[in-house]
Amino acid sequence: MIIALRHARVRYGPLEALHGVTLVAPGPGLTVLLGRNGSGRTTVLRALAGTVPLSGGAVVWDGTDVTRLPAYERARRGLCLVPERQAVFGSLTVRENLELASGARPFDPALDSYPQLGPLLPRRAGTLSGGEQRMLALSRALLARARVVLVDEPAQGMSPTVAARTYELLSGLDACVVIAEQRLPPGLRASAGRTTYVHELRRGAVVFSGEEAEATGAARTGRAPGSERRPAP
Numbered sequence: 001m002i003i004a005l006r007h008a009r010v011r012y013g014p015l016e017a018l019h020g021v022t023l024v025a026p027g028p029g030l031t032v033l034l035g036r037n038g039s040g041r042t043t044v045l046r047a048l049a050g051t052v053p054l055s056g057g058a059v060v061w062d063g064t065d066v067t068r069l070p071a072y073e074r075a076r077r078g079l080c081l082v083p084e085r086q087a088v089f090g091s092l093t094v095r096e097n098l099e100l101a102s103g104a105r106p107f108d109p110a111l112d113s114y115p116q117l118g119p120l121l122p123r124r125a126g127t128l129s130g131g132e133q134r135m136l137a138l139s140r141a142l143l144a145r146a147r148v149v150l151v152d153e154p155a156q157g158m159s160p161t162v163a164a165r166t167y168e169l170l171s172g173l174d175a176c177v178v179i180a181e182q183r184l185p186p187g188l189r190a191s192a193g194r195t196t197y198v199h200e201l202r203r204g205a206v207v208f209s210g211e212e213a214e215a216t217g218a219a220r221t222g223r224a225p226g227s228e229r230r231p232a233p
Helices: 041-049 071-076 094-102 108-113 115-120 130-143 160-171 212-220
Strands: 002-012 015-026 029-034 056-061 079-082 148-152 176-181 197-202 205-211
Touching: 002 041, 002 176, 015 029, 015 041, 015 056, 015 176, 015 197, 015 205, 029 041, 041 079, 041 148, 041 176, 071 079, 079 130, 094 108, 094 115, 094 130, 108 115, 108 130, 115 130, 130 148, 130 160, 160 176, 197 212, 205 212
Parallel strands: 029 176, 029 197, 079 148, 148 176
Antiparallel strands: 002 015, 002 056, 197 205
16 A cells, blocks of 8 residues: 655645655555644645645555545545544544444444543543543544544644554554654654654655654754655655
8 A cells, every 4th residue: 555645736825835745655554744833744644635635746546646536535445534633523422433433343442542531432522631532533543444544643632651552553553654743753663564654844845755763863863854865856
């Protein structure tokens, strides 16, 4: 499984948010999009999911150009987007959110992943804390059995222990997983036999593409990952 952007451009009115971005996310495995606020990492996720249109370039999924495929069709084909905000149905209970995600299947795997949700099942999702809502949103993504999982800041609001568990869960999925973060998570570990890939964005352009070890090494020497390698044209 591979999902990619090819020379992708996205505009918000007169402003261009992505300037011909090319990047690849292979799967099963983990790809991290790094960048500060305004770098374009969230827009990359939205472009892959189809929730924002491209003004140029293409989205390619398993060798097929899906640029014109609407977001709901991408979802039907196995793509799941977990946005940073409004990722749960706030007016529904935790139980109802999980039931929607699991369909006719039991939602026990979600409680196995995040036991903290068990006592919260009768609560409305909108009353949960930020970290609890992230756990619920990610549980819904885990239950969806998606082929491509896109997550914007998965551990936001979580304790370090729960955050580490979250990265472990995402790394172990049999899917192409793409997460957007401001910096490399300290507890990030690739699953056995897999490589974690990193793309760093600045001002709507990719300045580094490589393996997680390269990005980590550059950070330790005090150099920006982008000074180590730039993506091939």
